[in-house]
Amino acid sequence: MILWHVGIVVVALAAAAPARADSFETRLSPSPLTDGTRINITGEGRALVQWDGNILSVSGDFQGLATNATTAALYDGPGIAIPGPKAFDLTVTQETSGTIWGSLQLTRKQVADLRAGRFYIQINSQKAPDGNLTGWLLPPPPFAGEDVPVAGAGFLPQFEVKK
Amino acid sequence: MKKLLAASVACVALLGASAIALENGPFTAEQSRGGRALYVANCAQCHGPELKGAGEAPPLAGTTFIAAWGNRSTEELYNLVKASMPYGNGNSLEPDTYRRIVAYVLAANGAKPGNIAMVGNEAVRIASIADGKMPVMTEAPAPATAARPATSYPQTRFGLTVAGSLKSYDPVTDTMLAHPKDADWLMYRRNYQGWSHSPLSQVTAANVRGLQLQWSWAMNDGGASQVTPIVHDGIMFLSNTANTVQALDAKTGELIWENRIGPAPTRAYGATRSLALYGDKIFVPTTDAKLYGLDAKTGKIVWQTVIEDAKEGYSNTGGAIAIRGKILVGLTYCNRYETKHCFISAYDANTGKVAWRFKTIALKGEPGGDSWNNLPDEFRQGAETWIAGTYDPELNTTYWGTAQSKPWTRASRESGAGATLYANSTLALDPDNGKLKWFYSHAPGENFDLDEVFERVLVDHDQSKDVLTIGKVGILWKLNRVTGQYEDSAQTVFQNVFDKIDPKTGIPTYRKDVQAAKVGDWISSCPGPAGGHDWPATSYDPKTDLMVIPLHQSCVLMRAEPMEKKIGVGGDAGSQRLFEMPGTDGNLGKLVAYNTRTMQPLWSLQQKAPFLTGVLTTAGGVGFVGDFDRRFRAFETATGKTLWQTRLATSVQGHVVSYAVDGKQYIAVETGLGGGSPVGKPTTLMPDIHHPNNGNAIFVFALPDN
Numbered sequence: 001m002i003l004w005h006v007g008i009v010v011v012a013l014a015a016a017a018p019a020r021a022d023s024f025e026t027r028l029s030p031s032p033l034t035d036g037t038r039i040n041i042t043g044e045g046r047a048l049v050q051w052d053g054n055i056l057s058v059s060g061d062f063q064g065l066a067t068n069a070t071t072a073a074l075y076d077g078p079g080i081a082i083p084g085p086k087a088f089d090l091t092v093t094q095e096t097s098g099t100i101w102g103s104l105q106l107t108r109k110q111v112a113d114l115r116a117g118r119f120y121i122q123i124n125s126q127k128a129p130d131g132n133l134t135g136w137l138l139p140p141p142p143f144a145g146e147d148v149p150v151a152g153a154g155f156l157p158q159f160e161v162k163k
Numbered sequence: 164m165k166k167l168l169a170a171s172v173a174c175v176a177l178l179g180a181s182a183i184a185l186e187n188g189p190f191t192a193e194q195s196r197g198g199r200a201l202y203v204a205n206c207a208q209c210h211g212p213e214l215k216g217a218g219e220a221p222p223l224a225g226t227t228f229i230a231a232w233g234n235r236s237t238e239e240l241y242n243l244v245k246a247s248m249p250y251g252n253g254n255s256l257e258p259d260t261y262r263r264i265v266a267y268v269l270a271a272n273g274a275k276p277g278n279i280a281m282v283g284n285e286a287v288r289i290a291s292i293a294d295g296k297m298p299v300m301t302e303a304p305a306p307a308t309a310a311r312p313a314t315s316y317p318q319t320r321f322g323l324t325v326a327g328s329l330k331s332y333d334p335v336t337d338t339m340l341a342h343p344k345d346a347d348w349l350m351y352r353r354n355y356q357g358w359s360h361s362p363l364s365q366v367t368a369a370n371v372r373g374l375q376l377q378w379s380w381a382m383n384d385g386g387a388s389q390v391t392p393i394v395h396d397g398i399m400f401l402s403n404t405a406n407t408v409q410a411l412d413a414k415t416g417e418l419i420w421e422n423r424i425g426p427a428p429t430r431a432y433g434a435t436r437s438l439a440l441y442g443d444k445i446f447v448p449t450t451d452a453k454l455y456g457l458d459a460k461t462g463k464i465v466w467q468t469v470i471e472d473a474k475e476g477y478s479n480t481g482g483a484i485a486i487r488g489k490i491l492v493g494l495t496y497c498n499r500y501e502t503k504h505c506f507i508s509a510y511d512a513n514t515g516k517v518a519w520r521f522k523t524i525a526l527k528g529e530p531g532g533d534s535w536n537n538l539p540d541e542f543r544q545g546a547e548t549w550i551a552g553t554y555d556p557e558l559n560t561t562y563w564g565t566a567q568s569k570p571w572t573r574a575s576r577e578s579g580a581g582a583t584l585y586a587n588s589t590l591a592l593d594p595d596n597g598k599l600k601w602f603y604s605h606a607p608g609e610n611f612d613l614d615e616v617f618e619r620v621l622v623d624h625d626q627s628k629d630v631l632t633i634g635k636v637g638i639l640w641k642l643n644r645v646t647g648q649y650e651d652s653a654q655t656v657f658q659n660v661f662d663k664i665d666p667k668t669g670i671p672t673y674r675k676d677v678q679a680a681k682v683g684d685w686i687s688s689c690p691g692p693a694g695g696h697d698w699p700a701t702s703y704d705p706k707t708d709l710m711v712i713p714l715h716q717s718c719v720l721m722r723a724e725p726m727e728k729k730i731g732v733g734g735d736a737g738s739q740r741l742f743e744m745p746g747t748d749g750n751l752g753k754l755v756a757y758n759t760r761t762m763q764p765l766w767s768l769q770q771k772a773p774f775l776t777g778v779l780t781t782a783g784g785v786g787f788v789g790d791f792d793r794r795f796r797a798f799e800t801a802t803g804k805t806l807w808q809t810r811l812a813t814s815v816q817g818h819v820v821s822y823a824v825d826g827k828q829y830i831a832v833e834t835g836l837g838g839g840s841p842v843g844k845p846t847t848l849m850p851d852i853h854h855p856n857n858g859n860a861i862f863v864f865a866l867p868d869n
Contacts, residue, residue: 027748032720032740035253035847036235036243044749078676081659081718081745082687117745136745143748146770149803153755153764157657157746 024049024114024137028062028121031131040127042066047100047121049137051114056104058090060121062133063097067126072100076110080117080136080157092123117161187277188292189237189285190266195276198267201260205249208429214271214297216734217476218496219839220250224271226295230682230725231738233290241265241283247847251837252856258283271297321405321425325418329410329460333396335440337487341556346823348394351437351482352700353820356621357553359702361821364782365828366866371785371797371807374864377829378416382859383407386433386450387837389698391482391777391818392861393438393445399822399831400440400459401861404433406449410462413831414824416863420462424455433837436698436818437482437551439490441512448479448492456490456515466515470494470508475501482551486561486594488512493548498569499733505546507563507590509597519597523548523565523585531584534607538578542728545569546586550698553619554594555628555644561594562619562630562644567609570736572723574682582607587615589632589640591647601647605632605640607670610677611660611721612692612737612840618700620710624760631703631759633712636660637695639757640669653762655696655755656714657744659689682723689744691719693773693840700777700818702786704800708760711786711800713774714753716744717844741847751845752790754778756803766803772852773845776832779819787830789815791845792852795832795862813858814842830864 028045030038047060058074072092077084087110090102100123106114113119117138125132141155188195203212209220216222221231232240245261247253262281270276272293335349343349345362352359366374382388383403393400399413406424411417424447428434439446444465447455451473456466471477471494481493489509497505504524510517523546525531527539535543545568552563568583570576576583584602587609591600605615615634621644622629630644637656642649649669661671680686693715701712724736743749750769757764772792780786780800789795795815796808817833836842836859845852 026745027743029743029749030848032742033847034239034243034738034740035247036239036241037740038246038847038850039242079659079674079687080657081689081742082674082676083685083720120745134742138746141746141748143750143769146750147768147805149766149768151766153653153655154753154767154769155746156654158659159654 022051022115023140025140026121026135026137028060028123028133028135031122031128031134037128040066041132043096043133045133047135051106051111054105056106056114058100058102058104058121060100061098062100062123065096065125065132067128068094068096069098069123069125069132070094070129072121072123074102074104075120075122076113077118077120080138080161084118087119090121115161117157185273185275185294186292188266188269188274189279189287190262190269190276190281191278192276194263194266194281195270198263198265201264202267205256205260206264209250214268218478218498219735221734223268224295224297226727227724227732227734227736228272229290229293229295235289237265237269237281237285237287237289238283240268240289241281245283251842255856269293273298319423321423323420323462324423325421327410327420327461329398329419332443332460334443335395335485340485347396348392348820348822349440350393350484351391351551351818352553352618355554355556357618358620358705359700359777359779359818360704361779361781363821363823363828366781366785366830367783368785368799368806370866373866374797374807374830375867377863377865379863380411380416380861382833382861383433384836384857384859386428388434388833388835388859389436389817389838390434390833390835391437392820392831392833393440394820394822395440397824400438400445402435402438402447404428404859406435406447406451408438408445408447408457408462413822413829422457422462422464424449426451435480435482439483439485441485441488441490444512446483446485446490446512448483450478450480452477452479452494454483454490454492454510454515456512468510468515468517471503475499475503481549484551484554484561485512486554489518489594491552491561491594493551493563495547495549497544497547498735500541500544500728500730502541502730504544505548507548507592507597509594521590521592521597521599523590525584534582534584536577536579536581538576541730542576543568543583544733545583548616550617553621555621558628558645559594560591560600560644562621563590563592564588564616564619564632565590566614566616567606567612570726570734571610571612572680572721572737573608573610574680574684574723575726575736578608580608580678583609587634589619589630589642589647591644603642603647603649605634606636608673610673610680611688611719612735613660613688613690613695617696617698620701620703622703622759629759631710633696633701635690635692635694635696637690637714638664639710639712639762641759641762651762653757653764655712655757655764656716656753657689657746658695659687680723682725685720685722685740687718688721689718690715691717691739691741691840691844693717693844697841699774699841702778702780703759704780706782707801708758709756709765709800710759711754711756711778711780713776713778713788714755715773715841715844716747716751716753717848718742718744741844743848751848754788754803756800768803771849773841775814775816775841777818779821779830781821787819787832789819789832791842791854793854811862812860813854827865827868832862834858834860834862
């Protein structure tokens with residue numbers, strides 16, 4: 001059965017829900033690349049984002065960049081995996097490995113976007129100024145481990161993000 | 164339309180402006196001159212001697228190239244060529260060879276040499292040095308003597324290279340195909356219903372850990388190999404690259420006969436995915452778009468016929484299916500603007516005489532012909548059939564999937580919101596005459612190289628006769644196979660292409676930005692062109708009513724490129740940037756089991772490496788699948804739990820089969836190389852996973868005799 005209706009139900013529930021704490025996490029992986037840009041778009045990392053109902057706290061680390069990080073920011077796209085405009089700058093270690101962090105206040109719309117999986121972190125670097133590492137903020141995916149079967153279809157973001 | 168015109172005007176303006184004052188290129192005349200022979204030797208077999216491109220190899224000169232590359236740097240071009248070329252063998256040439264080839268390509272687009280030799284890290288915008296106008300010196304066809312296949316197929320003679328004869332051969336009948344012996348694997352998906360399921364049950368969850376290698380056989384390298392071993396009465400018929408067919412003793416691996424039909428593979432695709440058996444013959448649809456009937460006992464050619472002219476780029480990679488005395492085949496690489504169009508065709512099994520053709524493109528004035536935004540017929544392309552169909556003998560109906568229309572994006576092909584029939588559809592045809600009984604368009608007006616061409620699986624649920632299929636977007640579709648009516652669907656991986664699917668009709672609605680996209684826009688597509696689901700096929704286990712589906716999880720940003728509306732021009736016209744699928748933690752591989760009655764998932768698992776074989780399920784409750792990282796594993800069908808695994812010589816790719824000889828069950832799997840997105844995407848996204856770039860082979864496992 002198609003589950004599109006689930007999303008509608010989730011939206012309806014979320015609209016009536018009070019402010020609540022949420023946590024999101026993401027793997028920071030190479031930004032969109034080709035074989036021609038892969039040499040400059042390297043590295044990986046992880047980020048954890050906590051929303052306590054008032055403040056959004058971002059923390060994470062990264063390593064393996066081909067060139068020094070220059071900037072990092074939180075972006076607000078129109079949907080999961082769909083790039084959008086920058087929403088907030090983050091602080092980033094300007095080296096090939098290091099940390100990112102930030103503490104932000106969100107508007108009501110931004111909270112909704114965060115819960116809809118539309119926010120993502122992007123770290124830029126000297127030779128990848130339009131994106132070196134990217135990670136979409138989603139609920140922690142319930143992986144049992146590589147090769148380990150789980151019940152159901154696994155994590156399907158658009159059915160499982162909160163709106 | 165205005166937007167498209169504006170984009171075209173902008174493109175022309177860009178080209179025009181750059182033509183006025185081009186800077187010298189970051190290479191020397193000596194580099195570009197020397198690059199010509201290197202290009203011919205390493206690139207021309209796919210991209211053509213005049214750099215016009217063919218099939219999935221894009222043009223490397225002209226307006227299409229400049230439109231795609233004008234705003235990118237020579238450094239990116241060099242890095243791309245070095246990392247990924249020759250196709251499947253990136254970084255296999257000397258750096259200076261890559262520099263010279265890139266210099267030649269730039270010169271072929273009008274770039275003038277300078278005084279400083281190219282190093283490879285020059286951040287020079289290509290539109291500032293080249294305008295896509297090929298100078299006279301590079302227009303002449305390259306000398307044929309300098310050419311050699313881009314693939315690693317060795318020099319060899321063709322023809323019946325090993326003569327031999329089977330001791331006996333029981334001709335394959337309609338009854339056998341409809342009700343195959345448990346020990347046999349007579350066709351691509353084993354049975355007409357396309358289940359890829361073996362009724363053999365010696366190998367079980369309790370004893371599968373005892374599997375041992377019985378024999379192996381090195382196959383031709385060179386070109387993609389994703390084959391299905393076909394087994395009849397203890398003889399394995401094996402298709403190889405270069406359209407080579409071998410008959411092997413399926414118990415011992417002893418070669419009985421070999422026919423190297425040829426020609427040598429000249430581009431990415433090297434071997435048909437499947438042979439077909441009927442009567443006393445074996446049928447070989449070839450990569451140069453011919454169909455051969457061989458004497459199954461000796462391998463000698465009985466007849467041959469041309470499906471379509473290979474010189475125009477046409478090919479067959481999808482195999483064949485034998486139905487009621489006819490051999491049905493598809494056609495691929497129909498992505499150039501031509502007066503011809505793609506088709507499914509049928510041939511008399513005894514003579515090779517064509518029985519019928521069904522054109523998979525609806526032209527003006529024909530039913531469905533109004534679904535192409537009024538494009539002239541010659542600009543309606545695609546709808547290839549690169550996976551063989553399935554068949555319901557009771558309904559006397561054969562089911563085929565079609566690929567997307569070409570070019571890939573709505574903006575490039577200028578098809579508006581039209582469905583572009585019969586692209587990305589299920590076709591139900593009468594196998595006797597090729598008449599269309601019904602069709603169902605799964606992805607009307609597709610936009611991202613997301614094929615719905617793959618296997619059609621026939622399953623009965625009580626009185627309901629269903630056909631199930633899953634395409635690259637990862638939606639598992641269920642239709643009534645009598646009427647073509649939509650019944651249900653289920654989403655198996657994250658997708659952001661469709662905003663919704665009508666629960667009554669199944670018609671999807673594309674995201675608004677997809678609908679509004681114009682040439683030059685980068686648009687997100689999850690999944691990307693590797694799927695979701697791709698050619699590594701599903702398996703249906705009738706005992707549990709589970710369909711086990713291998714899936715891939717990556718995304719792209721795709722940009723529509725302008726495509727000149729001119730006969731002979733063509734291609735896919737979509738640039739791509741790859742990225743990991745959100746929420747997957749970098750796991751490109753996913754295996755999932757769906758109950759086909761309820762369409763509910765029972766279990767799923769993920770892993771870093773994508774799966775590259777079709778799935779096999781067996782009556783022993785054990786399934787098999789192989790992956791990009793050389794692992795071949797057995798799993799419990801009911802739970803997905805890994806029961807046994809081994810690592811093979813290179814990527815495990817192809818179709819797993821099971822058969823029996825003298826009462827003993829065997830499991831056969833191919834290690835294979837080459838192919839499109841299912842291999843290309845992980846190669847780009849997972850450079851830390853390594854496997855040898857040779858090693859096409861068959862491996863056969865069984866339990867010990869005791």
